[in-house]
Amino acid sequence: QSVLTQPPSVSGAPGQRVTISCTGSSSNIGAGYDVHWYQQLPGTAPKLLIYVNNNRPSGVPDRFSGSRSGTSVSLAITGLQAEDEADYYCQSYDSGLSNVVFGGGTKLTVL
């Protein structure tokens, strides 16, 4: 059971917009700790997608964006493409656990 809660799966048609939520608590996201997102394509290592809430590394399309509100954050993907089909993970820090924590991951299916 992950400290950060993500939906197991989401889906959308090409061109659509999807969002993936990541819900935490007052000891992690709610405490103001930064949240980062990773994309993991099948059979590969995770790749940094969004860092410090809503910043994209060089090479990541602006179709990907992050937002936060209270104890939750969201990853939005617009203009969905087949190549976006992957697992997505959120990550933050938890002061109660004194540890880096991950969400359980969300599988995005492009219909």
Add this chain to the structure above:
Amino acid sequence: QVQLQESGPGLVKPSQTLSLTCTVSGGSIRSGGSYWSWIRQYPGKGLEWIGSIYYSGSTYYNPSLKSRITIAADTSKNQFSLNLSSVTAADTAVYYCARRSSGWFVDYWGQGTLVTVSS
């Protein structure tokens, strides 16, 4: 472009020590603001932070694993390593070495190596 490569046995017997090495290329492990880290991913896909080391030798360990792990760095070889003692089947996972930034996000990952604990 920093690249990381894990190496070590793919099969470890229960109660023994899992030992992995990460070789860093394209950058120095002595670079400031870089925390050299180990992360594992269980077969069911969950990710778990294991720990990090700074080139000065300062370490940060997952409290739930602290009693069993040692992370060390060899700056002369631009490598860092993980030892996880008293392993059980629950330690079976893909182990990644990675670079964690001072902002606590991971910007470079190794390709990962599957370690199976079985007799």
